[in-house]
Amino acid sequence: MTTTNQAPTGYRLNALGHAVPESQIKEIDKLRDELVLKIVADAKALQCSMAQYKAQSMGMVGDFVDLSASEFGVKYGGAKGNVSLMSFDGKHKVQLTIGEHRIFDERIQAAKAKIDSCITRWSVGSSDQIKALVELAFRVNKQGHIDVNQVLGLRQLNIDDAEWREAMDAIADSIKVAGTTPYLRVYERCDDGVYKQVSLDIAKL
Numbered sequence: 001m002t003t004t005n006q007a008p009t010g011y012r013l014n015a016l017g018h019a020v021p022e023s024q025i026k027e028i029d030k031l032r033d034e035l036v037l038k039i040v041a042d043a044k045a046l047q048c049s050m051a052q053y054k055a056q057s058m059g060m061v062g063d064f065v066d067l068s069a070s071e072f073g074v075k076y077g078g079a080k081g082n083v084s085l086m087s088f089d090g091k092h093k094v095q096l097t098i099g100e101h102r103i104f105d106e107r108i109q110a111a112k113a114k115i116d117s118c119i120t121r122w123s124v125g126s127s128d129q130i131k132a133l134v135e136l137a138f139r140v141n142k143q144g145h146i147d148v149n150q151v152l153g154l155r156q157l158n159i160d161d162a163e164w165r166e167a168m169d170a171i172a173d174s175i176k177v178a179g180t181t182p183y184l185r186v187y188e189r190c191d192d193g194v195y196k197q198v199s200l201d202i203a204k205l
Helices: 027-072 107-121 127-137 148-156 162-174
Strands: 011-013 019-021 083-086 092-104 175-189 195-197
Touching: 027 083, 027 092, 027 175, 092 148, 107 127, 107 162, 127 148, 148 162, 162 175
Parallel strands: none
Antiparallel strands: 011 019, 083 092, 092 175, 175 195
16 A cells, blocks of 8 residues: 555555555446546646647737837727737637736725724614625635625615715725736627627536
8 A cells, every 4th residue: 555646557546545456446447537537638738728829829919919009000909908809801809808806905994994884873774784785795705805896886886975985985995906817808700790709618618
């Protein structure tokens, strides 16, 4: 019995890391093992290929935008590095977008305190419901951060209260960009004229 990461010749590691002789493993278990490993290997190869495609495509888009800007004076896309390129016949479209990762700084705690103060003052009406909504919005996600979109949803509430408005302003002031992620999306125009994204998500195929 061994707990090494690689089984000796004629053995296979089980889920506990123990080396089990091939002769003691049922054929159906061997077939299942080989099937799973084959699918996983193919998935990893596909993942690597997709990563290379993404990097190569983004590089080509960047090179083309630089070429247009320097030689032809053409500006593609919009703010913050977002770019949209269309084929000559209009049937295909490539979009490169920059997604921002937004988080709250310490001022979000001041905003939360103001909101709690508002709820304490409100003794009638829907204060219980609003309190539940606030607690849900300020719930910490799996990454240990408060969800920006959840909290920003509170700003959609039409509440005419000076302290509440101060809290909403504090929420807006406390947002900062912690990083960005580029996204590449490819679209094809359907017969009805609507552009449909070419999905690279295996779950959507």
